[in-house]
Amino acid sequence: MNDLNQVVFANIDGTDPWSIDSYIASGGYEAWKRILTNQNQSYKPENIIETIKESGLRGRGGAGFPTGRKWSFMPKNDLQKYIVCNSDESEPGTCHDRDILKLNPHALIEGIAIAGYAIGATIGYNYVRGEFMDECYPRIENALNEAYQNKLLGKDIIDSGIDFNLYNFIGAGAYICGEETGLLESLEGKQGKPRFKPPFPANYGLYGKSTTVNNTQTLASVPMIIKNGSKWFKSFGTEQSPGTIIFSVSGHVNKPGNYELPLGISFNKLIEYSGGILSGKKLKAVIPGGSSTKVLPAHIIQNCTMDYESLEEAGSSLGTAAVVVIAEGTCMVNLLKRISRFYFAENCGQCTPCREGTGWLYRILDQITKGHGKESDLELLVDVANRIEGNTICAFGDASAWPVQSFIEHYYEEFEYMVKHKGKTKAA
């Protein structure tokens, strides 16, 4: 099992891996120190960006956008810039960033600092979801204090001429703050309502200044990449999906857990790591990357490898690598209803399609489960979802539409059955 925990979780088996002593002992902050001392003159910002580009690291927050390319969008001027870490982990099924904050917070701190340096940001904010306030916020806050105490952050760090200050920020419960511009609005003290793009954060971000927003896991991967080189990172994974990713495997498996594994691992292998399907049941379906990704029936996903390309080809997406496993006997109608209830509850209310449409979707499904569904409801559900998709300010609209579209596409008979049988589920 030497595929496991090679990058972000490489050091978590030590004693108190979250302490700075443990982190440093396992090679932590070496990359940052090389930058601070500009070892071999080869740690200039443009070098760092190039390395990350070469490594092929893609945003782990769900969109999979190439990280090096995102960093290169930042303008080169002397104005104040910001690096913001999106630790608002809220995508249903996802729980790996929590473990990073709890078990390897220094990797994150080092990653944010390196990113800040690369893009010219002297200030960073780590936006942590509100519900983590006792769960892992104390750890990341404590780690931050340790970093300052060890003079690894602040002004003119160890006489390097480099300034970098980092602050933790606590949210207050809103899924939409995971959207990068919704997060920036929340950071500014407002409601977390996403902004329309363009302008993009690199041009108009936090407080109107150039900003890059990256996910926790993305940034926590950076120190190892800088320390060990882009080639090392590419030795894991596939050509188009290099590196490792932490799969949060949950649902109907025997050993749900966070498994950092190389991208491109076969789905079946991943299920092996997770102890196989719960109680020896048969696999029915999988939501491969968090509830915002389309559901894939067993026969499709069993032929997939867990990477961006394979899942896209299969009609879904890697998303946050939150693999929700669904066994036979699960009612897909009720599951979709729960998912739709989530989007209904969490839409920010700003734009018309989401504000009005998500409630409509949920209520139609509710009617169906209560036995008041009509046959025309199924076509209506898909049509409403289609009219939300693509018409909203941010991707939330798409995320609310995809489950409806994919569930009805793949499990039409279950929906039809429930409508015909006045709320009875087909699933055994």
Next chain:
Amino acid sequence: MSDNKVNITIDGTVHSVDENKMLIEITDELDIYIPRFCYHERLSIAANCRMCLVEVENSSNALPACATPVSEGMVVNTQSSSSKTAQESTMEFLLINHPLDCPICDQGSECELQDLAYSYGKNNSRFDLLKQTKPNDDLGPLVSTDMTRCIMCTRCVRFGSEVTGLQELGTIGRGEASTISTFVEQTVDHELSGNIIDLCPVGALNNKPYRYTDRTWELDQIKSISPHDCVGTNIYMHIKNHKIKRIVPLQNDSINESWIADRDRFGFDGIYSSDRIDVPMIRREGRLDKSSIEDSMKLINEHISSLVNTNSQKNISALISPSTSLSEQFLLSNYLSLHDIKNIDHRINQIDFTGDTLDPLFPHLNIKLNDIQNMKTILVVGSDLRKETPILAHWIKKAADKGSSIHFIDTTIREYHFPISDYIMTDEELLTENIGMLVKAAFSITDSLIPIHIEDKLNALPEPTTTHKQIALSLCNNHNSLLINGLLSRSHPDFALIRSYVNILSDLSNSKMGELSHGANSVGAYITGCIPHRNQLAQASDQGLNALQIATSNHDLLILYGLESRDCLYEERLIESIKGSKTVIAFSCFQDEVYNKYADIIIPIKTSYESKGSFVNLTGVHQEFNNEMIHPHDYLSNEKLLLDLLNISGKTVPSFDEFLKELDPFIEESINNPNYINELPLTTIKRKSLSSLNQFNMYNLDPILRRSKPLQLTKESLGNN
């Protein structure tokens, strides 16, 4: 701003358009209609309604035209099926929870949602679930709320945070439950708040006093001018059955943009007060008896003639409201001067007249209102700016938003919703001194020689503080600087000296200058000679009594035109004068307690809302209005009344048309060569101010406003600030 052009194709036609504009701005300029709700030219982009989604080639999704900047080679298809589908989707979503209120909703027939539903909606709905509802706030007596109708376009919220600078409404809640509210029980009080009624594209925010009274298609529309301050705000009056039902803004980019103040919108209600008078009254044996117009005019003339025949013109005085129209002022002023009566004035809120000989040709602002926003430094002296002239305060806020430095010298700290550079707060006694200290600082900064006649006065003043110097520096060093002298200055016991200081400061710093004046037409009153020290068009005259002198003496004959004692700063004195004068003639729109007790002849007149006439605003713009269609049949206009008076007197009626011919050149010449005199008044008698100068109740300025029921229910009127 970029002068670059880009070529874009819209519906098959190539256009060369300004780079960096949003698509919707371009299509609006080209008269190509894209439907929208949340977009408004005077507000920031929200892009939340999603009604303006259009197909742009090479984009997988329809894009919002309001938030999509044009770029070279862009190809837009506004009429394609994918544009229509996106727009129809939005319309369907908007209608699923929107209540079917049209039959009872005031907005019906002037509703943007209705209009667009007609084009983009379906005949029947696929939605058969329960519609959601929202709770309503009580926002006060002016704006009604039906928040279930709200489509969350946030125009009203953005109006607060961007235009007035005071965000009174917010988006409360999240998701489907979000609503527009003040959250805590609170009214919306800003003096421009009524504009959210016009901004709201649906019937969520409506005109509360007007609620449930009419349908738009029943109303006739006439252009008019608001008569409540010197800005000359442009309005539309909506009329049905010969009554004004409501007032809305008339867009005028050089005066009031798309906005009107609440008093411009709701003031008219006062003209329908139950104490309107329409029958002349003559006092016989202590009792007021009804009379006829002919008899009253005859009697007035008799009184005048008998005094003129005994050379007692100096015992005849007239006070005229500063909100009278130009023709009224012209006729009255001529009537008096033809009889050699010199005691006429309109300045019933002024107590210091020592500066009369130093008066400019008329009080004015020597730049256009819409140029105020381009001034880099503005100093406001002695003004409760937001209440005196809400629209002018708005232009100054625009300058502040652009980064200009705004300074105040005032007698109390007031709330402004824009960044202020310096605020000198002093008490009323020391206001004059502080402006003098500014002048002193300016002399020093510009290294100018202090003229002898000012030197002694300035030397007696304290040394300017750092703040004074800062302000003076800001004024002197900026090309585009502006001084505004407010109404509180004009009412100050040292007005003449303050005004002279401001003149000198303007000269030293090369600043533009503006004097606010009371009422709608003080400017006209100056020009028509309704002042004791000049005749029409600033021709010389012998000196008559000024307003304060008139109000503090007893007369053989006292004429009061268009005003009540409550309009006067020295109300008590005026009442005494009315009591003590032998014969009092009151031309009034309303019943007044004082007139009922002491007036000898009361003549009913019409308000400007019901008349044909004109005002000259503070920048010299002469604006005519013709509200005569309000009257169902022939009526006696104020003009005709005064003409009758003139005719009975046998004097030759001067030609108003001839006067008008001379008016425009006179105004232009006066603004270009204002003849500011940088002298100090010869005497400055220290006087105890006659009333508290800090308060300025903006809804109690004239007889009409104080009878407007909606305005009298506001916090401003009830004193609950």
Next chain:
Amino acid sequence: MPLLNQHIKEEIDLWVQKFPEGKQRSAIIAALHSVQHFNHGFLTSELMNEVAEYLDVPKIQVFEVASFYSMFNTQPVGRHEISVCTNISCMLRGSDEILDHIEKRLTIKAGESTSDGKIFLKKEEECLAACTGAPMLMVNHQYIENLNIKKVDEIIDALEKKQ
């Protein structure tokens, strides 16, 4: 009458320092957390007004934030908060039975508080990011995972002993 005690003010001050000059609006969320905690789980308009005044921001901006985020309660609720996750991973592992049991035990529905004001059963819509330990719940923001009915009963027993 000042409602914000010295401790809260100091906490707010620490937060304000994290943000650039003039951007103290960013501290609203932290300030509301602090105040809500002090007030045993919910915000009042008086408290929110005080926060607005202390931070020198328009009151409406504080109200907007308080009404948007689901961790803020603007109506009185019980002192201790139980939040049961019922999102997909937890639903697949039996969250609905857990919630059902708690509702029956406390004789309230999700979204309500017990009549003695002790326990608030929050209606939780979000995923709490503990999916690998499903089903789970939060008690006063403490995560308790891998639940079963017995464990849930123990949790409630312990809560009921508290003040």
